[in-house]
Amino acid sequence: MTLLGIAVVIIGFVLRFNPLLVVVVAGIVTGVAGNLPFDKILTIFGEAFVKNRYLSLFILTLPVIGLLERNGLKEQAQELIGKIKVATTGRVLILYLFIREVAAAIGLTALGGHAQMVRPLIAPMAEAAAENKHGALPEDTRNKIKAFAASADNVGVFFGEDIFIAFGAVLLMKGFFEQNGIILEPLHIALWGIPTAIAAFIIHGVRLYLLDRKIAQEVENHHSSHSKVKGDAAL
């Protein structure tokens, strides 16, 4: 019965109800199924919401980013990438993936982020690199490039940060085993993360490398389907 909340989440997301509503309903269902009194459920809602306010602090970057965008930040990022002739979408994103992962591995998880880096700088650069090669991009291709820019940030930070011994996750693992009477060296945990970290870079790097070809293909298909339409119209 306690799993009812999970079912609510899955059904809610599949049926595309508003996620905030789905989550609140799932929370209430879970609490009721777990025999928690209603005022206790409300209290947990309030406590957890306030305790996790830090998750939303990225909004503080918005005034800076918004103002810079109004003054041509994206245009300048595109201008800069235009000057680097060897830049392609894949290469820009592989470089960012690499920097993000290595920086996270030495504890610099703050170098990067979707609001600070991806929206104002990385995504426009990745788009501009493709535009320089192919001209105007189809809307789907443009969105795919943006999504991959965000993915490079996520993959980089996730699989870099656990290599850093003082990172919260490493300390969480150490703490868990300590409670169960097993003493672990944080350095050990960090070291055994390295094979996966390398695999993550290779797998996502190859996919970013292949993205360049995919973009070329999509642009070509778009053009040929367009000229076909025009040709038909001419007939």
Next chain:
Amino acid sequence: MIISLTYIYYIAGIFVALIALLAMKDKGNSKRILTGAFWGIYAVSFLFGTAIPPMYVGILVIVMAIIAGFGGVGMGKHKEATGEQRMAQSKKLGNWLFMPALLIPIITVYGTLGLKDVKLGGLDLFDKANVTLVSLGVACVIALLATMVLTKEKGMQPIKESRRLIDAIGWAAVLPQMLATLGALFAAAGVGQVVSDLVSAAIPVDNRFLVVFAYTVGMALFTMVMGNAFAAFPVMTAGVGLPLIVKLHGGDPAILSAIGMFSGYCGTLMTPMAANYNIVPAALLDLPDKNGVIKAQVPTALMLLTVNVFLMYFLVF
């Protein structure tokens, strides 16, 4: 300490309160009252979150969800700069435009590493327990001042521009926090224990490969449900990893932890429940498909999860 996380929350609260005021006054938004109320309540949670009894905060949180759930959070009207204006400004300011944007990560990192132990008059300058978050807050304020000097924009303009961005993100801005409340309720109701019981009941425990498979894939699946590998790790490791892999088959707990947690991260890449990594960025980048970022990540996550299953199988014993 001189600068604590509470002050950063106050700044965020005032900021969101101004957004709420602008939203209330925006005649171009047919739902301006509800939109303003949504952001207004959010501002209250930043400003008075710890002063109001948690039960009442809980009620406010549910009111926010109801406003958003029935489409009450609308888009405002914004006076955007035209393409020509932006082009002209970018020509004029050139690469200086990057300076404030890069100030945010640079000051955050400098504050985290360099100012961690700095004292002023016997008091810590930054809140030590939350030094990265405090540094981020300070970095944003300094970067904002630098931007205003650079662009000569004044007064409410930064808030107006923020409202343009926050309207694009909409209710998704609050989703990460809302999911954290669900995680807390799952924990209070004992959902984790039930899931790990189910998993350990379903696998043949003497087959090493299947045990490893159940643990790694279970970490990924449970993380997808919870939206957070940190929540999945203690549950799955107590239920499957520790009793079966470490105790029964003599696996190495350090290797188990490292690869197990990374298997959880593969789940994070594939779930809308990890809203701050997957859904908020899709909104920030104006993607029409809110799952666009997840779709870009799923192949990487599945391949990497496969790699993890075999890495753990060959390394842990």
